Every structure is written in structure tokens, then in C-alpha cells.
Amino acid sequence: MKKTILLIHTGGTISMAMTDEGAVIPNKENPLMKESNKLDTLATIIEMEAFNLPSPHITPKEMLKLRNLIIEKVSEEQIDGIVITHGTDTLEETAYFLELTTDLSIPIVLTGAMRSSNELGADGIYNLVEAVRVAVDQEAREKGVLVVMNDEVHLAVNTTKTSTSSVNTFQSPQYGPIGLITKTRILFHHAPIRRQYVDIHALSKRVAMLKVYAGMEVDLLEVVLACKYDGVVLEGLGQGNVPPSVVKGIESLIERGIPVVLVSRCFNGIAEGVYGYVGGGKMLEDLGAIFATGINGQKARLKLLIGLNKTGTPLDLKEFFM
Numbered sequence: 001m002k003k004t005i006l007l008i009h010t011g012g013t014i015s016m017a018m019t020d021e022g023a024v025i026p027n028k029e030n031p032l033m034k035e036s037n038k039l040d041t042l043a044t045i046i047e048m049e050a051f052n053l054p055s056p057h058i059t060p061k062e063m064l065k066l067r068n069l070i071i072e073k074v075s076e077e078q079i080d081g082i083v084i085t086h087g088t089d090t091l092e093e094t095a096y097f098l099e100l101t102t103d104l105s106i107p108i109v110l111t112g113a114m115r116s117s118n119e120l121g122a123d124g125i126y127n128l129v130e131a132v133r134v135a136v137d138q139e140a141r142e143k144g145v146l147v148v149m150n151d152e153v154h155l156a157v158n159t160t161k162t163s164t165s166s167v168n169t170f171q172s173p174q175y176g177p178i179g180l181i182t183k184t185r186i187l188f189h190h191a192p193i194r195r196q197y198v199d200i201h202a203l204s205k206r207v208a209m210l211k212v213y214a215g216m217e218v219d220l221l222e223v224v225l226a227c228k229y230d231g232v233v234l235e236g237l238g239q240g241n242v243p244p245s246v247v248k249g250i251e252s253l254i255e256r257g258i259p260v261v262l263v264s265r266c267f268n269g270i271a272e273g274v275y276g277y278v279g280g281g282k283m284l285e286d287l288g289a290i291f292a293t294g295i296n297g298q299k300a301r302l303k304l305l306i307g308l309n310k311t312g313t314p315l316d317l318k319e320f321f322m
């Protein structure tokens, strides 16, 4: 029996076309809406358009709307899997947001395109067909939110956009994809060991993110305080170190109860408190900074945002980020 897939469009290049002048722009009518017949042999498709936005226009508010839409639809009808089309610029963030805020056993698969619908070698329909093939695959269940592009299946937790223009842009540094897609089958070769779920209903807290660099001055951290952010993520140097000049700023934030979460600028390895010199990770850890394990800066920012907005008992953030 054919499975039922909920196909939700949100916009992005996959829904755009190129003008005669060479600008890639959104269309009044999403070109994907005419293509669902290509999916009919794979599944019964329930198709809807949540937004038609370039993904740099997507904010956590849209991510929460998408999450609520999924929960609502799944409670109303028998749905065996969900496919979401999305712009690639912030696709990993929406995927990770859904990973942390849904706890469904059916697959949630995000896909996009690097070439718009009328460009030579357009990859949108190809990726969409593959995403639906993954969503109907029994083995895709219980694996968390997935990203499917260019014949590969990636975990939302691990994947990141690595190229501005290549169709091979989504990669999972350090961990690799969890599955391969061939013309005839989906071959899963890894599975996540743990998943986290947080119940949130609203997003009232704000979290900033700063990249740390050689010679960074403290004033940017003072801005975080002055602008009343509720938390900050620092993309630190190496194993999670910062220049001595910003240590006072980190200390002031922590003293005022504003969590400071550290990740690394490096895309392999994990940040942890190792170095005991001024600004070293060990010193920052002793001051109360929290190290985020195994995620990049943009995901750590969403994780902190979600953690701070959790309903009910507040989370132990240190444990949450372990």
C-alpha cells in the first residue's frame, strides 16, 4: 500500500526561477506545485505551502510555525512521513530546530536546490523525488530529522552548508552522511545514538552569536549586555579559547546570569575546557562558560534559544549541551 507523505513547501531556490536578466527570484506561483505528479508513483502526497520565502527571510518564528503545523497535521490525519522543501542558506537551522522540538517516529526530511527551476541542471525536482523516496523508507524512521540532497542522507544535527554554489553543498564534517541513495535503494549505514526533545510554545528570549577572532575587543560583549540579550554563543578559537581582552566581558555576562556557550570555529573536533591560560577554555569553564558538544555555532545558538524558551522547569544548560 502506498504511504502518505505530507509535503510542505517553504520557499528557497528550489521554488524560484531565473529571470532573463539572470536574477534568481521567488515566483507568485511556486513551480514545485505543478510537479507533484512526479511523486505519485512513490506515495500519496498531501501538498501545502507554509511560506514562499527565501531562506535568509526565515526566522525562528517561522521554524516554530512549521513545527506547530507538523504537530497539528500529524494529529489530524494518518501521515507516514514529512518532506519539507526549504532554501539551503538556513536549511540546517530549520532542520535542527525541528530535531529539538519534535519527537515523532516518522521521518521528517528536508531538501532544497542549488539551481532554480529553469536553470540548466536544475537539482530541485531530483532532490525532491529522493527526499520522498527516503521519507517512505521504513529504515528512515526513528532517525531524527534528515537532510537529503545530492544522493546523500544527512542528520540535521551534523550537516552544514559547505559550498556557496555546488550541488554537493551539504556535508557532515567529521561524521559523514548516514545513508546513500542509489537509483534502486536507500542504504543507511549509521544511526543516531541519542536524540533530545524540548517542549516549547513561544519564543520570547533572544540569543546572540559572535565569532571570536585574533585581537577581538571586549566592546561587542558589552553590546550583548547593553542590548539585553538572554544568552550568547561564542564561536571560539581552536578548542574553545578566546583572546584575554574579552575575558572580562564573558565574566560580566555570566555574573549577570546570561549564559555564555562556546563552540569552535573549527568544523572538526569538539570544543572543551583544555587550556588553563588567560582566555583558555579551562579558565572559561571555571568562570561558568558552557561548552556545546558536536554542533556548530548556528545550531548552538538555536539550541540555547530553545533551551531558554522551554516551557515548565528550566533546563540544566550544562547537561543540555553535553
Ligand SMILES: NC(=O)C[C@H](N)C(=O)O
Pocket (backbone or CB within 6 Å): 011, 012, 013, 014, 053, 054, 055, 056, 086, 087, 088, 089, 090, 112, 113, 114, 115
Ligand atoms: N540554494 C538556495 O536555496 C539559496 C537561497 N538563497 C535560499 O536559501 O533561499
